[in-house]
Amino acid sequence: MTNKIALITGASRGLGRNMVLHLTRMGVDTVFTYHTDAQAAQTLCAEVEAMGGKTHALALDASDIVSFEPFVKALRQALEVNWRRDSFDYLVNNAGIGINALFEQTTEEQFDRLMNIHVKGVFFLTQVLLPVIADSGRIVNISSGLTRFCYPGYAAYGAMKGAVEVLTRYLAKELGPRGIRVNTLAPGAIETDFGGGHVRDNAELNRFIASQTALGRAGQPDDIGGAIAALLADDSGWINAQRLEVSGGMML
Numbered sequence: 001m002t003n004k005i006a007l008i009t010g011a012s013r014g015l016g017r018n019m020v021l022h023l024t025r026m027g028v029d030t031v032f033t034y035h036t037d038a039q040a041a042q043t044l045c046a047e048v049e050a051m052g053g054k055t056h057a058l059a060l061d062a063s064d065i066v067s068f069e070p071f072v073k074a075l076r077q078a079l080e081v082n083w084r085r086d087s088f089d090y091l092v093n094n095a096g097i098g099i100n101a102l103f104e105q106t107t108e109e110q111f112d113r114l115m116n117i118h119v120k121g122v123f124f125l126t127q128v129l130l131p132v133i134a135d136s137g138r139i140v141n142i143s144s145g146l147t148r149f150c151y152p153g154y155a156a157y158g159a160m161k162g163a164v165e166v167l168t169r170y171l172a173k174e175l176g177p178r179g180i181r182v183n184t185l186a187p188g189a190i191e192t193d194f195g196g197g198h199v200r201d202n203a204e205l206n207r208f209i210a211s212q213t214a215l216g217r218a219g220q221p222d223d224i225g226g227a228i229a230a231l232l233a234d235d236s237g238w239i240n241a242q243r244l245e246v247s248g249g250m251m252l
Contacts, residue, residue, distance in 0.1 A: 003054070005088040006232065007075070008032045009062055009125070010095025012040040014192040015142070018225035019092060020044060024053035026229045031078060031088065033060035033071075033095065056082055062095035063116035068128045075132065087134040090232050093122045093164075094142045103155040111156050118160035123167060136179035138232055141168050143243065145188040149251035161186070165243055172241035181240040185227060188247025190219040214249025223248070 006023050010016045011032035017040075020030050030048070034041040034057055041057035048055040056078045060071050079085045096118055099110050122141060133139070143165050146158040165184050172182040189209045191200035199206060199218055209218045227246045230236060 002083075002085075003027055003029045004090065004232075005029045005031065005079070005083060005085065006090035006092060007088050007129070008092040008094055009060065010035070012037050012044060012057070015187065015190065015221055015224045016092075016094045017044055018221035019094065019228045020048060020055060021051075022222075022225035022229040023232070024048050024051050024055070026233070027053075028090070028229075028232070029054040029083065031056045031058060031075065033058050033062070035059070035061060035095070054082065060095070062121040062125065063113065065116075065120060065124050068125050071125075072128050072132060075129075079132075087132055087137075089134050089137045091126065091129060091133060091137070091139045092142065092228060093126065093140070095121065096142065099157060100153040101156070102153050106156050114156050114160050118157075119163045119167075122164055126171065130175075133180065137181075139168075139171060139175075139180060139182040140228060140231060141165075141182070141184050143168075143184045143186040145186050145245055145247045145250055147186060147243075148245065168243070169241050176240075181237060183231060183239060183241065184243040185224070185231060186243055186245040186247070187224050188213070188219050188245065188250040190221060190224060192221055209250070212251055213247070214252055217248065219246070219248055 006028050008016050008019050008030060011020050012034035020032050023030055045055055045057055058074055061067055099114055101110055141164050143161040146154050147162045147165055168182050168184040189199045206218050210216055224246055
């Protein structure tokens with residue numbers, strides 16, 4: 001039986017990297033993208049291969065819409081060479097950046113950068129990938145707990161992720177005839193290097209998050225990688241058009 005294949009964007013580090021590892025353990029092969037750190041991508045490929053899995057890394061700037069067509073061509077070649085397939089099964093739109101700036105101090109440049117990666121990038125990359133996603137496949141768009149609860153400095157970021165959550169429901173509606181399920185996964189505060197590593201490295205912030213979380217700690221990458229694997233598992237196929245927050249119960 002041929003393994004399923006997942007495409008995960010922004011996966012050379014952080015949550016995306018953890019998703020690749022969890023899916024490998026589940027028996028899902030992966031193609032993942034990285035922005036500039038080719039060495040980190042090669043390291044992840046070696047780790048997957050040591051686990052007995054199969055993966056392939058492709059460079060992608062998730063904000064550069066013009067590059068998406070050449071990227072799809074490279075993806076098709078990778079699928080043919082490595083799997084003898086012309087499609088993949090799961091898309092996880094994970095690539096992203098964090099910018100912390102109060103509303104009154106947010107610049108147009110910061111706003112546009114967030115928009116290009118988190119909204120335009122997700123919209124048009126998914127659009128151009130539609131012919132390569134297998135029928136009855138899955139799409140997961142990564143959002144944030146910051147669309148439900150609010151911290152100063154994340155007005156622009158939270159607004160972008162809110163747009164992604166609305167887009168998710170429209171995709172689920174329009175792609176339903178192909179049997180493609182589309183969901184949003186919204187992490188809470190996670191200990192990674194995202195946004196400068198504040199949650200991981202700032203002890204005071206980490207304690208505050210723990211105090212505001214029902215399970216009494218900040219999240220770990222494994223919490224999110226495991227949730228992605230569960231959401232893409234065969235038995236989760238009736239979950240569709242939903243926002244699933246994975247935050248340990250933050251800000252209840």
